[in-house]
Amino acid sequence: MSLHPQPWGDIPEETARVARASFPKGNTIMRLHDEFGALYQDQDFAALFPRHGQPAWSPWRLALITVYQFLEQLSDRGAADAVRGRLDWKYALSLDLDDSGFDHTVLSEFRTRLVNGNVELLLLDQMLSRFRESGLLKSRGKQRTDSTHVLTSVRVLTRHEHLAETLRAALNALATVDPLWLKPWVPEAWFERYGRRMEEFRLPKSKANRMVYLQQVGQDGFRLLDALEQDEDLVQLRSLPAIHLLRAAWHHHFERQPDGVRLRDPEELGPHYERFNSPYDPGARFAQKKNRRWHGYKVHLTETCDDELPHLITHVHTVPAFQADIDAMTPVHTALSQKQVTPAEHFVDSAYVSTASLITSTNPEGTEVIGPIRADPHWQSREPDAFSTEAFQIDWEARAVTCPQGHVSRKWLVRERPKRTVISVRFARRDCLHCPVRQRCTRNVSGHARELTLMPQELFEARHAQRTAQHGQPWLTRYHRRAGIEGTISQGVRAYGLRQARYRGERKTQLQAGCLAAAINVERLVAWLTGRPRETTRISRFAALVG
Template sequence: MSLQPQEVPPVPDETRRVARAAFPKSNVYIRMRDALGAIYHDQLFAPLFPTRGQPAASPWRLALATIMQFAEGLSDRQAADAVRSRIDWKYALSLELTDPGFDFSVLSEFRARLIAGSLEHQLLEAMLMHFKARGWLAARGQQRTDSTHVLAAIRTLNRLESVGETLRAALNSLAVVAPDWLLTQVSPDWFDRYGTRLEEYRLPKGQEAREVYAAQIGADGFQLLDAIDADVARRWLQEVPVVQMLRQMWAHQYTRRERQVRLRTARELPSAGERFDSPYDPEAHYGHKRTTTWTGYKVHLTETCDPTAPHLITHVETTSASMPDVTMTAPIHEALAAKALLPSTHLVDAGYIDATLLVSSLQEHQVDLVGPVRTDVSWQARAAQGHDISAFKVDWEAQTVTCPARHTNVTWHPRHDRWGNAVVHVDFHQRHCRPCPHRPLCTHAKTEPRELTLKPRAEHEALLAAREHQTTAAWQAQYAVRAGIEGTLSQGIRAFALRQSRYLGVAKTHLQHVATAAAMNLVRVDAWFEGIPHARTRISRFAALHSSVA
């Protein structure tokens, strides 16, 4: 397929006339086309296509059709039918009423090109540039970020199902690429064990029987891998993707000593971020947050939240389910900086903030990161009457720390903690600490003096200031605005299926999230044009009754 970029044509006269007659009050796509014009253009996607060959469908139309598809939760077939049959879609896409559209497979091919060319972000960024040019979006306002879990497009498997399905997937793949060789390697009982997919109800009952069954699957898997490794004439079998996956799964889940195979104990397993649970989407990982567990991904949404403008999603990140939120704050700031859309204030929950980020956000991007920092968990702070770290005065130039009893430290040792972070370890003298009347408020050690571990100066001071500031009414009022991102996640989940991945793999899932964010922005801008106010948090009639008399 080749591309010769063309200008976006105007809406055909007949399409315009019929659309106005059919929608006298207009609708979201007609208003979108009238207000925004052409959001996308062919040149934006030109790097995805060669210049010679059969002409491709216009990529600006495919991009816009993709956004409308995700706005309505349509399958590829349904979206292609909508292009053919719906007047409002033809209006938005500048098509004649008689235009037959395109085959549904063109949409999946276009998504594949976007991913291969790393241009999926343009589905959102081109739209943001339109909003910015019209004054609906500006940098250095307020933005907020939060995440939610995303379920992979696979069934949830327990460990026994997972190893069995991985071996079965390898056998199915080898049955296609090397059927004759495979028949010489397996025994008839393998067809009983792996001929159909493993289901919980078909598995042995009882812990001992399950352990025996797991060991049998493990032995079969090692037998297959050994046969592949021993076949010098078919080295290429080692490169079959599902065989590599089988090898990785067996390294994670099994041990083999003197040909004795057993399933690893829970303590022997790699971390959730290293292992995978299904051969059908090895990029989907196990996630756990409070009482919620899932297999899949996380999606992080960042949106504007200034009261005088529409609330628009400015950035989307899709990550492994096991990746902590705090690791995404810096990448989000870097991405917003690349778009020239950095906020002056970034509202986040406790998962996105630490002392290092408080400092780096301000120094590198001039962003005030606002969120509840981790409280001091020392017994002195929890007792609310002991001498916690805030009670000690630090003279950084003199490398002197003064305690509440006016004694100073005797050591100052810069070092790194077990996570590799720079810290300063401080000791006080035993002759001062042992007879000190403040000792019960300072340390529980029987004879040893008080010790402190300080973060680097900027982080130490930022953390103490943040802990003090977040107790004020002004901070509470500012931070209350962050709660609105929960409504954005709710809208994405309920109206746009944000929490359920349509596709396998993180790249395709991320494209889904980007397209979903763009679709949400279109709906939000339209609601803003129509004067529809932001919905308030819903409460039950009974709770509302209490509020009315309180």
């Protein structure tokens, strides 16, 4: 379908009259339209549509429908029905009362255009642009970020199911692309073995029989890969994503031997994040955080938190589940800068804070990262009588360190590591070996002297200052602002289905998170315009007795 831009125009008179009679005070959707019009224009999506061909249904309407769909948690069919039958939707979309709407599959096609065009956050970003022009969103304000886990949309497979289903997915892909090659080649027994979805109850019951079955699956997989490699004319088939996944799975789980195939032991498989669980969503990986385990993704939400303006979500960042929170800081700051909403103060928890992030000189935008830095992990910092690093006097100019007993270090070595520079400080063995307070300083049973690992001076002093400040009441009062992001995550999970991915793949999960963020912004903005106060933290009746 091609794009023939259409302005959103005025609401048909009859539609406006009937809608106003039915909703005399308006509702969320109508109030948003009254304040901002349609939010989107067809030109915002011009790059996603060809110039020639059958005219497409107006993209600005599809964009609004997608946001309203997430606002009310509707399916594609439900959203299409709402366009045909609901007065408030016709009002917001400037449609006639008798407009017949569209087929629900148009919404899926529209989302596919967003993903294929690498603009999964276009709906959110265009909305933020309008809000910024209206003065509801500003740069150099206060923002906060936190993450939550998102479960994959496909079922989690056992190892046995995973291997058989990966081979089955490869066969289905080949049957779709080149059935004429596959049908005469494939052994007859494979139709019975891989013709149906693999589930646990279809597997052999005993452990020995299951091992025999998996070895057979491994041999079948290698046989298929060998057949594809031996024929030079099958380049297209070898490049199919399902074949790449089959090759990767067999590399991890099987070892070819002269007498057959050996299934690798679980200890040989390597870390979980290197392996996919399902061929239908290979980007969904395993992760564990404290006592929570899941397969899927992680979404970082960033929102404004200025007192005088509505709290709007400014960015969502979707990553594989195993990725550390601290790795999200740079892409989040880059995205906020591109949207012209760079914060002056950014509130985060300790998982996002590195020593380097505390120094504004390392951030081109000068954003102050406000969050607690992790405690010193060494045992000396946990015992009150032990000598932690803070007990030593450091002379940076002389490149020397003096211990609590007055001994001066013997060596000062600067080492360049892949991601950082460290300074190794060593004391003389003769000073430490017979030291009367040695047990308070080191537990090295081999008699070696105490060694310290330091950061460069600027980083070391910034970390020390942060650890000192974050225990004071002024810093704690200021940092209390970060806690509100947990309410946003709760709202996304409980009211908008953030916890469960609707679609397969990281980019489609990013699209879902972006649409969900736009829907939350609509609700919050209308609440702010109507003067509805923000919710406060709920306190149980028992906890309230303290006051």
